[in-house]
Amino acid sequence: xxxxxxxxxxxxxxxxxxxxxxxxxxxxxxxxxxxxxxxxxxxxxxxxxxxxxxxxxxxxxxxxxxxxxxxxxxxxxxxxxxxxxxxxxxxxxxxxxxxxxxxxxxxxxxxxxxxxxxxxxxxxxxxxxxxxxxxxxxxxxxxxxxxxxxxxxxxxxxxxxxxxxxxxxxxxxxxxxxxxxxxxxxxxxxxxxxxxxxxxxxxxxxxxxxxxxxxxxxxxxxxxxxxxxxxxxxxxxxxxxxxxxxxxxxxxxxxxxxxxxxxxxxxxxxxxxxxxxxxxxxxxxxxxxxxxxxxxxx
Numbered sequence: 001x002x003x004x005x006x007x008x009x010x011x012x013x014x015x016x017x018x019x020x021x022x023x024x025x026x027x028x029x030x031x032x033x034x035x036x037x038x039x040x041x042x043x044x045x046x047x048x049x050x051x052x053x054x055x056x057x058x059x060x061x062x063x064x065x066x067x068x069x070x071x072x073x074x075x076x077x078x079x080x081x082x083x084x085x086x087x088x089x090x091x092x093x094x095x096x097x098x099x100x101x102x103x104x105x106x107x108x109x110x111x112x113x114x115x116x117x118x119x120x121x122x123x124x125x126x127x128x129x130x131x132x133x134x135x136x137x138x139x140x141x142x143x144x145x146x147x148x149x150x151x152x153x154x155x156x157x158x159x160x161x162x163x164x165x166x167x168x169x170x171x172x173x174x175x176x177x178x179x180x181x182x183x184x185x186x187x188x189x190x191x192x193x194x195x196x197x198x199x200x201x202x203x204x205x206x207x208x209x210x211x212x213x214x215x216x217x218x219x220x221x222x223x224x225x226x227x228x229x230x231x232x233x234x235x236x237x238x239x240x241x242x243x244x245x246x247x248x249x250x251x252x253x254x255x256x257x258x259x260x261x262x263x264x265x266x267x268x269x270x271x272x273x274x275x276x277x278x279x280x281x282x283x284x285x286x287x288x289x290x291x292x293x294x295x296x297x298x
Contacts, residue, residue, distance in 0.1 A: 039197045044233045044240040044279040050191035051277060052237045060275045060284065061157065063184030064108045064116050067208045067271075068154030070162075071130075075174035082139035092131035095170060096144035098123045103148065106163030108181050114157070118181040126165045126178050142170035151177040154208065157273050191282040202230075202243055202278045205285045206262055212270030217285060218260050219243040230265040231279075239271060242279035 051057050078084045086092070102123055109115040121129075123146050131143075149166040152159055166175035206216040217230060231242045243263070276285045 040242045040244060040279060041231065041233070043194050043197050044231060044242050047191055047277050047279050047282050048233060048235045048238050048240050050189075050282065051275060052235055053190060056187045056190045057237045057275055059187035061273050062116075063156075063186075064118055064160070064162075064181060065156040065183055065186075065284075065286075066153050066162075066179070067156055067205070070153055070179040072151055072177040074169060074172045074176055079172075083141060086139040086141045090130065090132045091138075091140040092127075093140050093142045094127070094131075095142040096168070098127060098146050099148075103163070106181060108155075108160050108162050110155070110157050110160045112158045116184075118163075118184070120163055120180040121165075121182060123165055126180060127167070130167075130176075130178065144168045144170050148180075149175070149177065151179060153179055156271075156275070186284045186286070189282045193281045193283075194279075197280065202241055202280070202285055205276065208271055212272060213267050214264050215239070215241070215267065215271065215276065216262055216264045217241060217243075219263050220260050230263050232265045232267060234268055234274075236274075238275050238277055239267060240277045240279050241265060241285060 073087075078087060103120060105117050106120050107115045108118055127143065127146070145168045146165050147168075149164050150161050151164040153162045163180045164177045165180050166177055168175055202217050202219060204218050206218060208215055215232075219230065231244065233240050277283065278285050
């Protein structure tokens with residue numbers, strides 16, 4: 001196995017969230033020493049070697065694992081600031097009936113060939129994943145109905161057509177699309193988590209660029225730290241990401257807080273069907289929370 005270390009990229013894309021952790025104190029626990037960086041690099045190599053075996057990586061590549069948006073706004077996007085705010089605040093009103101029956105399984109079909117049968121989320125579960133428990137309020141979006149359909153989704157195996165629910169919004173001719181196919185479970189990691197190495201947590205995958213050469217992840221680190229960098233050793237079967245930071249110079253005491261920051265890492269070649277891995281946990285990096293949103297392409 002040959003690992004090619006891509007350059008470390010610390011491109012700061014913005015603070016997503018700040019989480020208060022305690023009172024004012026020193027930041028000794030936040031920095032990563034040079035020896036710690038070496039340990040993190042060694043760990044990344046171990047994770048790559050474990051996943052490059054025949055079992056785990058093959059199981060990952062055989063499944064349905066989205067890497068892009070699993071929801072699409074109506075063609076042209078939302079038309080007004082009020083509608084955009086309603087969507088962001090998950091303020092929806094159900095102004096019509098939802099289907100009472102629907103297929104329990106559907107086909108995910110890849111553009112490059114191949115398909116996979118996956119269980120489908122019901123229409124009510126899908127609706128409440130958008131609306132959560134919030135009811136009405138101003139402003140709000142009104143869902144007047146829904147029907148089964150399909151949408152294009154980026155996955156670890158390339159673009160695929162995926163069963164979806166098409167929600168009709170009052171005042172919009174085109175539907176809001178939400179993928180209904182339930183992603184495959186990640187295979188059991190062939191390596192356990194590391195608890196004795198420095199570094200910082202990778203919280204989630206944000207996006208993979210259209211050309212597959214850039215991966216954006218969320219990194220959790222201290223407010224006193226310099227911008228984090230993400231190391232990316234690459235192999236034929238995997239891309240292992242690890243985050244490290246150095247303590248910001250010239251700082252005395254600081255509030256003991258953590259913040260989540262989006263960081264992009266540039267790869268030497270497109271991700272393709274390689275598995276994206278977290279060096280610390282030894283597990284695939286997945287998206288979390290609400291689906292990402294993009295304008296519908298029909």
